[in-house]
Amino acid sequence: MAKHLARVAKTANGAGLSRWIRNLSSVASPSAKTMDSTSSIDLEGEYTMPKMLTEVPGPRSRQLFLELSDIQNCGSVNFFGDYKLSKGNYIVDVDGNIILDFFMQIASISLGYNHPALLEVLRNKENAEVFVNRPALGMFPPGDYPQRLRQALLSIAPQEMTQVYTMGCGSCGNEFAFKLIWAWYMSVKRHGNPPTVQELESCINNQAPGSPPLSVLSFKGSMHGRTMAAMNCTHSRWQVKLDNPGLDWPIAKWPELKYPLEEFVAENQAEEEACLATVEELIADHTKSGRNVAAILVEPVQAEGGDHHASPAFFRGLQQITEKYGMAFMVDEVQTGLGATGKLWCHEHWDLPTPPDVVSFGKKMGLGGFFYKDKLRIKEAGRIFNTWVGDPAKVLLLETVVKVIQEQNLIEHCRNTGEVLQEGIKDLEKRFPGQICNARGLATFAAADMKDTETRDGTIRELRNRGIQIGHCGPTSLRFRPSLIAQPKHIHIFLDGLERLLTEQRQ
Amino acid sequence: MAKHLARVAKTANGAGLSRWIRNLSSVASPSAKTMDSTSSIDLEGEYTMPKMLTEVPGPRSRQLFLELSDIQNCGSVNFFGDYKLSKGNYIVDVDGNIILDFFMQIASISLGYNHPALLEVLRNKENAEVFVNRPALGMFPPGDYPQRLRQALLSIAPQEMTQVYTMGCGSCGNEFAFKLIWAWYMSVKRHGNPPTVQELESCINNQAPGSPPLSVLSFKGSMHGRTMAAMNCTHSRWQVKLDNPGLDWPIAKWPELKYPLEEFVAENQAEEEACLATVEELIADHTKSGRNVAAILVEPVQAEGGDHHASPAFFRGLQQITEKYGMAFMVDEVQTGLGATGKLWCHEHWDLPTPPDVVSFGKKMGLGGFFYKDKLRIKEAGRIFNTWVGDPAKVLLLETVVKVIQEQNLIEHCRNTGEVLQEGIKDLEKRFPGQICNARGLATFAAADMKDTETRDGTIRELRNRGIQIGHCGPTSLRFRPSLIAQPKHIHIFLDGLERLLTEQRQ
Secondary structure, eight states, X not given: OHHHHHHHHHHHHOSOOOXXXXXXXXXXXOGGGHHHHHHHXXXXXXOSSOBOSSOSSOHHHHHHHHHHHTTSOOTTOOOOEEEEEEEBTXXXXXXXXXXXXXXXXXXXXSSOBTOHHHHHHHHOGGGHHHHHOOOOTTTSOBTTHHHHHXXXXXXXXXXXXXXXXXXXXXXXXXXXXXXXXXXXXXHHHTTTOOOOHHHHHHHHTTOTTTSOOOEEEEETTOOOOSSHHHHHTOOSOHHHHTTSOOOOOOEEOOOOOOSSGGGOHHHHHHHHHHHHHHHHHHHHHHHHTTOOEEEEEEOSSBHHHHOBOXXXXXXXXXXXXXXXXXXXXXXXXXXXXTTTTSSSSGGGGGOOSSOOSEEEEOGGGSSEEEEEOGGGOOSSTTSSOOSSSSOHHHHHHHHHHHHHHHHTTHHHHHHHHHHHHHHHHHHHHHHSTTTSEEEEEETTEEEEEOSSHHHHXXXXXXXXXXXXXXXXXXXXXXXXXXXXXXXXXXXXXXXXXXHHHHHXXXX | OHHHHHHHHHHHHOSOOOOOOOOGGGTOOOGGGHHXXXXXXXXXXXXXXXXXXXXXXXHHHHHHHHHHHTTSOOTXXXXXXXXXXXXXXXXEETTOOEEEESSXXXXXXXXXXXXHHHHHHHHOGGGHHHHHOOOOTTTSOXXXXXXXXXXXXXXXXXXXXXXXXXXXXXXXXXXXXXXXXXXXXXXXXTTTOXXXXXXXXXXXXXXXXXXXXXXXXXXXXXXXXXXXXXHHTOOSOHHHHTTSOOOOOOEEOOOOOOSSGGGOHHHHHHHHHHHHHHHHHHHHHHHHTTOOEEEEEEOSSBTTTTOBOOOHHHHHHHHHHHHHHTOEEEEEOTTTTTTTTSSSSGGGGGOOSSOOSEEEEOGGGSSEEEEEOGGGOOSSTTSSOOSSSSOHHHHHHHHHHHHHHHHTTHHHHHHHHHHHHHHHHHHHHHHSTTTSEEXXXXXXXXXXXXXXXXXXXXXXXXXXXXXXXXXXXXXXXXXXXXXXXXXHHHHHHHHHHHHHHHHHHHO
16 A cells, blocks of 8 residues: 555656745845844744653544544544644644644644734634624625725735635635636626526536536645535645546646756746646646636645646746636635735735636635635625625634734745745755755745655654654645744754754665 | 526425324323423523514614625625524524524524623633634644543434544535545445446546545425535525536435325325435435445435424335445435434434444534444545544534533424424414415424415514514425524414414415
8 A cells, every 4th residue: 555655646646746946035024124034923932942851643643543533534634733732933833842833734824823912802702702603694794894805915915816715724715716717707708798598507416508518627746625516626645636527627837947946047947838738638628528628726836746847937838818708817825824924925926917716725824715806706796695604703813913914024034024034944955865855845845855754754753853844745845834923933943853853864 | 587496496306295293192292391400401580582673684684794795705694693682492693683593594503692601712811722723633632632522522323323433524424435435335346345446547537436426315395505516416495506517316205295194194195206206216216327336325304404304214115225225325414413302313313223324414513514424434444534623612602502402402392392383383273274284294303385486485584573583485485493592482483473474474
């Protein structure tokens, strides 16, 4: 079985280790401000360094693992957390280990653990009713909901996006964004006329013309979620896919760029252009057989797949293709959104002539959903709808997260911290050749590769036993996802720990 | 357009108004206990009756509607709620109207508004961290999570179900249940052997054999959610379906029973047997062409589709078919679960020889998910997984809901209250022939029909203007979904209001 896994992992993620690495100079600001901004970011009572009492998982975690195993297959559990004691950038486990967390619940915690501003939301008695009365937002929203959507969501909307829907999670954000896109695509085909009786009747039984064979184009190595439509756009790991029926939707090759970029400018440009050409071919093929492709869906960085980057020019090329064929350009910012890449939204790095048509979100936002341009607005009521359509409690928390990000300039802070992180990794790359390579990233949204899966997995386990939690992605990548309040002092603890381990591994 | 709607509604919901109506005597307990149990259910500060200051939506709601319309199509919004002032069985809107709520946010509020036990969960400072630190439950669950799952979920699990997964919403519960079922189905086909390399590799690209053309059989008129797989099992309204690609999955006819049951015993039995035969034919057809049907999916009452009932014998027949063909029998209890039908789970009314294989939940549970039998347990880690896999904050609230239900005997209470509700509706049916008919239901999970869509919609609007909120479903049905803490006194206010309106409509 292990053999299968390794083999498939290789197939799914491509053979090459070379990646496009963003030129840091355009992202990082002068670091003069770092000290000012970080001083206010310090959390009272945060631990000063990791402190380990047991290996991880420790005896208490192992006992709880057995208890949870009675109820469900929980084989992916790493350890059990003590979220009362966790604070800021440190997670504490049930065995009392204090661990610097550079994975942050799969990149879904923005302000670290138990941030005082969020605890204050809970302590405010006025807010209790928001948490205990979950309304059906599509029918009976609370009176303050338009204002809350404006403060928590529209205040951080990508440019030109005045429209937003909230959903429960990132997958649902993507699923409902597809529904919006398909509705828009067919509305254009109908020249704005209402649907026909035949369409309204046939769709009830999953039949054309009401249920047309539309699709969304996705990329090899991508990860967009696990519900059916989202999963059909996901091509990262067999665990997401095996035994689920598959849809014949176009899957394009993701560019495999050679590193270092400056040595392979012409080759990399050619690779990206070849991929763009394949995208056009796939669209033509599908259209020819009557299966129109309504959207191109893309992650700004293929995170789960292995932190695969592509150049801004590639994304601009994708957008041009969508414009040429009357498709939607949809960017999945579930993992990249809300600042960790040094911009609020990662696609802001691309200098697009006009923003994407749809941008979906999840994770750090605390709930799922999507922003979209006016032109995609749906005419008929009740088509983007379910019982909850999001959760006012999560929007309330997000409002505070956004306020803290703005007040503390956390995105600029993140660029500065990311500079320290990335220069540190690059330095290790130089000093430990053959052990760590392909340092890459945008601000603190960073990664590096090791020589093989076994070494990578062992490194993550051993780092954790020494009090540093990072993630993995793709077959050989170390995934770094500090919170937005990580500071250079945290980066140095991490770099020191990694350096010590690499030194030992070399011996 | 309105013509289209009416026409499609007819098609989707069947022409017949007759329904199977549950024999109340087997459901209702002696009502001697009613007074004892309801006295403790009274909420301090609950309003004593509706009080209307404006029509609904009032001027403030209309203003907010315009504001929300700037941000999204919110055409399905009825009015804006004031959830601070709402209490128990009464929702207060932003115009200060006090409305008796017998719809309860699409049947998703169990204990009414601002229940003191739930407010206490929020007031307890120890709980704050549960709401501000949302973990990736599949990787780093909190130490108390196994215990919480036991208290909040396994304590109310259907018989023989020791396994549960939580998800964000009902749709995701269904989607992931399908994934579990498909994995189990293929595991049986592999005789427990591990998947082949070819399977592991092909699934990444949505290709067979790793992505086999499996399906789930659903019924005309059903509603299982709006994400793609759930939506493909949904056949209620075009708003859920139009312009979304459809999968060729089997859709069986739902029995149209004649009313009153006691007059049409033979005909109704024949109708159900004919439907069961069609189910077997559909399975045979699909299997013949290599598209195996892995499960039968059914709602105990087709709620959204029009509160369509079927007899226990029909459900037992479906289960027998799944056993005959090695399929899973999955019951979607998203709307029927947690007591409103007079049993914790509606399928407990059916006297099944063994429980269903999978039971999904949502709405009143406060989060989605599904219970399942041991035999469906998945072997490999990470296959039923996403970033959040539920939400400990919702499980914490559910734990309190379950405690209140148990302490206050709310299910028995619900049977007693339901008796008052259903006898009242039947009485109106007798006294207002031609105006209201087909009173039906289980405990307080009840419905009745009116002569056409226009009359039904007008009745709901007018009742609301008089301070009584109910729902609609199907083309002509009034949908009654009081909370579990509704008492006979609330039922009488509702019945009086409806009677007065029916009297006026007759004149």
